[in-house]
Amino acid sequence: MTRDEILGKVRQVLVDALAVDDDEVTPTASLVRDLGAESIDFLDIVFQLEQAFGFKIAKGELFPEGVGQNPQFVQEGKVTSEGIATLKQRLPHVDFADFEKDPKVGKVAELFTVDTLVNFVSMKLDK
Amino acid sequence: MRWMWIDRVVELVPKHKLVAVKNVSLAEDHLHQHFAADAARGLAALPVMPACLIIEGMAQTAGVLVGHAEGFAYNVVLAKINRAELTREATPGCTLRYTAVIERMDELGASVKGSVDLLDHARAHREGAGWEPVGTIELMFSHLDNSQGGAGRAGEDFPAHNFVFGEGFKTLLRSSGF
Numbered sequence: 523m524t525r526d527e528i529l530g531k532v533r534q535v536l537v538d539a540l541a542v543d544d545d546e547v548t549p550t551a552s553l554v555r556d557l558g559a560e561s562i563d564f565l566d567i568v569f570q571l572e573q574a575f576g577f578k579i580a581k582g583e584l585f586p587e588g589v590g591q592n593p594q595f596v597q598e599g600k601v602t603s604e605g606i607a608t609l610k611q612r613l614p615h616v617d618f619a620d621f622e623k624d625p626k627v628g629k630v631a632e633l634f635t636v637d638t639l640v641n642f643v644s645m646k647l648d649k
Numbered sequence: 650m651r652w653m654w655i656d657r658v659v660e661l662v663p664k665h666k667l668v669a670v671k672n673v674s675l676a677e678d679h680l681h682q683h684f685a686a687d688a689a690r691g692l693a694a695l696p697v698m699p700a701c702l703i704i705e706g707m708a709q710t711a712g713v714l715v716g717h718a719e720g721f722a723y724n725v726v727l728a729k730i731n732r733a734e735l736t737r738e739a740t741p742g743c744t745l746r747y748t749a750v751i752e753r754m755d756e757l758g759a760s761v762k763g764s765v766d767l768l769d770h771a772r773a774h775r776e777g778a779g780w781e782p783v784g785t786i787e788l789m790f791s792h793l794d795n796s797q798g799g800a801g802r803a804g805e806d807f808p809a810h811n812f813v814f815g816e817g818f819k820t821l822l823r824s825s826g827f
Contacts, residue, residue, distance in 0.1 A: 581756065
């Protein structure tokens, strides 16, 4: 499946899950900031991606789980270097370059863009 | 006391499907206000079951299904109405039938596809009409386990006991033969 074909299916998932127009779903659009995703929407997106692409997504495989509650990974509202290393290892589809300059824990959700989902699906299909 | 919007469970296939019925009755006070007669505009009373309460009926049907699937270990909270389409009004003397089917469930939550059918008893009596499909409702539920007491997002405090599945739903399942 080409990257454009993956983007087309991801776009349809996001149109359904977030009730947005398809022209809003650009590759760089942030799920939270630009498309208005809330916490329950992340679970909806996981379920819908599974249906659209026919694979299973384990807990914590696409979106981070349990990092914010771990004092080794978060101190004084910022993700520690150990936390960032763990996130990078668990979430290879995410680009952390900008986040590392100001790793506020509240900004973790903003790391997820449409492109992040396309990266994830592409890696998952290649396995 | 919980306001119950289903009268009886008629089918339960654990972890898959639950079917419940609701009889719409003129004895329900809210129907007299929805919609009350308006003399000033020359409008007669038009008692109609509010659509939001039909959605609540489906949420209760689906919620019991999802809660039952995990032995009522979690508080199952309605988190999102993905879609709700109803094509006709339910009036007193009709029976609504809610069919909820689990599409996907894991430890975080569940998505459920629901269909609503209606039996118009007047049409059934006069014309032999049967159940008529009148809508679809898709819902998402979040699981809150009891250990999340006091740890809710945005400062909400959740009680440590299961506050969703109280005596009302247990009585309903028992009286329905489950």
